[in-house]
Amino acid sequence: MQTTTLTGGQALVRLLANYGVDTVFGIPGVHTLELYRGLPGSGIRHVLTRHEQGASFMADGYARVSGKPGVCFIITGPGVTNAATGIGQAYADSIPMLVISSVNHTASLGKGWGCLHETQDQRAMTAPITAFSAVALSTDDLPELIARAYAVFDSERPRPVHISVPLDVLAAKVSRDWSHDVVRRPSRGAASTAALDEAAGILQNAKRPMILAGGGALNAQHALQEISTRLAAPLFTSVAGKGLLPPDAPLNAGSTLCVEPGWQLIAEADVVLAVGTEMADTDFWRERLPLNAQLLRVDIDPRKFNDFYPCAVALHGDAQQTLAALLERLPPAHRDASAAIAAVAALRQAVRNSHGPLQSIHQAILERIAAELPDNAFISTDMTQLAYTGNYAFNSLAPRSWLHPTGYGTLGYGLPAGIGAKFGAPQRPGLVLVGDGGFLYTAQELATAVEELDSPLVVLLWNNDALGQIRDDMLGLDIEPIGVLPRNPDFAALGRAFGCTVSQPQSLAELQTDLRHGFKRNGVTLIELKHACAH
Known part of the structure; x- marks a missing residue:
């Protein structure tokens, strides 16, 4: 292919490959077709998520275990707003993430013409939750913006970067092939x-x-x-x-x-x-x-x-x-x-002596996990009471082994972040700790996990049939509990529908056996542990 026939989207994908990007998470849409034109032959693996929030959470998990920026491709407007929660989580926890999105044609920006996926100012929507958010107004802007993004990742406090590329810029022919213009990456130095x-x-x-x-x-x-x-x-x-x-x-x-x-x-x-x-x-x-x-x-x-x-x-x-x-x-x-x-x-x-009754149950579960967890495994956790106890009561054997959405504190993080982490460290077995409430935020990403993963990922679903922490907080403040006792689906049937291997242990001893088998199984295992079975 002659260099003059490259579109902005194709050249951008090649440039990312030359910066070392090996995986992108996303969902193709009518506004990102020119990005996807560039993927075949690039050496970059595309992981199809089932929601853009899942894409940003997966990019976060990838970055936490690998230390490399997680990358996602998302569409204009709703793709950006869907991904914003994951971007905000990465911003709060200082996680490097590169978000490449489309945006409407340059001539329409800010005009309010009613174009598909239009917003008044897409860049402004992510500016507060990124190190910087910019719009590439020409193909020649792209290598400069990517270089600036990697300067953030390598020399500043690592945080997400969002680059919006107008549809006409994605489709325009580049004036020269800059896809190999990987600049010298700045480094951090010691204190004075x-x-x-x-x-x-x-x-x-x-x-x-x-x-x-x-x-x-x-x-x-x-x-x-x-x-x-x-x-x-x-x-x-x-x-x-x-x-x-x-x-x-x-x-x-x-x-x-x-x-x-x-x-x-x-x-x-x-x-x-x-x-x-x-x-x-x-x-x-x-x-x-x-x-x-x-x-x-x-x-x-x-x-x-x-x-x-x-x-x-x-x-x-x-x-x-x-x-x-x-x-x-x-x-x-x-x-x-x-x-x-x-x-x-x-x-x-x-610390052990200070456990209340609930924390003692959590401790007993965590001890069963520790007994079966492979030494090189990672754990991805959601905002759930079991993980809150694990934050301080579970011993991690190495860094980058306990992923938790600390700063932003968003529900729905655990499962997609665990999936992303599997791509960041394919050789490492993974465990997801998630509650029934948070699981339903992103349960659809089980489809991605079953489709893409051929090594062990165990999802431990702690089901207390409640938004337990909020219920307990309401009771502690003498507020009548409202909206904290949802009707849950049949989680085992849901897991089987997605293609998971499913178990429902009736005791902690059975839980330990199921964990052992799950870590030996290449694929996704869903273990539903009911509160009553953990005593």
């Missing part, structure tokens, strides 16, 4: 020497240092472990940072800053090193942590240094490089960790 020296001095003099690490620290695992060991500093994580220390590491305080024992322990710190975390109340389940410490913050986002938790030292830079430079400034000798290890052990026991 002055900030590193100051932080190292404070940490050396700390009596009770502690560490809090989030999703921005996922690539700094070894440096975090070494700093924690040298300083005898207990290491807490946010939900996004689960797995940064091995479960049996004696200084691993886990993601327990959402319960009273965790709050009590961090209140004893005189210095807290916070790495790659926005320190949000969605992780802490309270408005403010009881910090009595000097706060040192390592972050790629300079806006975090003087927000809700102003810091004594701002270390603006990449977590891995900054912590490596910090290690060089700390004495190599390890401090006596006996008191810190004892404090962490007491914390772990206090």
Whole structure:
């Protein structure tokens, strides 16, 4: 094919392939036909979702396990609004996502002509939930916008980017073949020497240092472990940072800053090193942590240094490089960790002792899961009470192994994100934890899972025939429960209709057996666990 015959849509797909994109999630429509013209022969796999929200959630799950941007192709107007919830979730949790959509012909934009899928200003609809949202007004805009998107993913706080491409731009012939114009990708650097020296001095003099690490620290695992060991500093994580220390590491305080024992322990710190975390109340389940410490913050986002938790030292830079430079400034000798290890052990026991009746049921289920979960598996979770307990009570063996919609807190995330994660890490078995309410938001994506997956994905549906958390919140506030006891379908029949292997265990022992079989089965297994069977 002569380069002059390439359309904007074809060249864009080739350019994405040259940036390393191997998978896109989406649903073809009359407004994206020119994108799909470019897919054959590109080396990019297209995954047909059953709703655009599913496409954005799948792109999110793909990004969380792989560390690469998740990509989706969506149509003008309703495709964008359908995907917006998943885009918002990725924005809240700092997940790299590239959303390519069509938009109406350039001449019609903002005119209100009543064109198919028309909105007043599509770019403005996603601007608040993206690092940037832009419209390509010519084919020559496309390589520049893609380069800008990857600059966000590689050098800034990673967040979604939305690029709208008008129908005439998608179909126009390119003036030259720019599909190989992959620009030099910018990289993050370490914090300044002055900030590193100051932080190292404070940490050396700390009596009770502690560490809090989030999703921005996922690539700094070894440096975090070494700093924690040298300083005898207990290491807490946010939900996004689960797995940064091995479960049996004696200084691993886990993601327990959402319960009273965790709050009590961090209140004893005189210095807290916070790495790659926005320190949000969605992780802490309270408005403010009881910090009595000097706060040192390592972050790629300079806006975090003087927000809700102003810091004594701002270390603006990449977590891995900054912590490596910090290690060089700390004495190599390890401090006596006996008191810190004892404090962490007491914390772990206090967390178990603090379980209420419902959390004890969850703990029993989670223990059965842990007994059968393959070491390299990931868990994708929805907004459901079982996952809320798992956020702090379940031990992840490695980073990128517990996917939870923390910041935006949207229902319907668990299943499509788990499917997307399977494409991001095909060799890893997957488990989805979802409640009956959230499952019905995106249950149609079982069709995608059954059609596309040939390795183990187990969906554990926790069915309490209620919107349990909202019901409990209503009762706690002395509000008469309304709208929280829905009539559910026959979930087993629904799963079979989609082509899943289905089981309905009647006890925790049967659950464990069904999980074991599910992780050995290539394909999708739906396990419906009723609340009454978990006692």
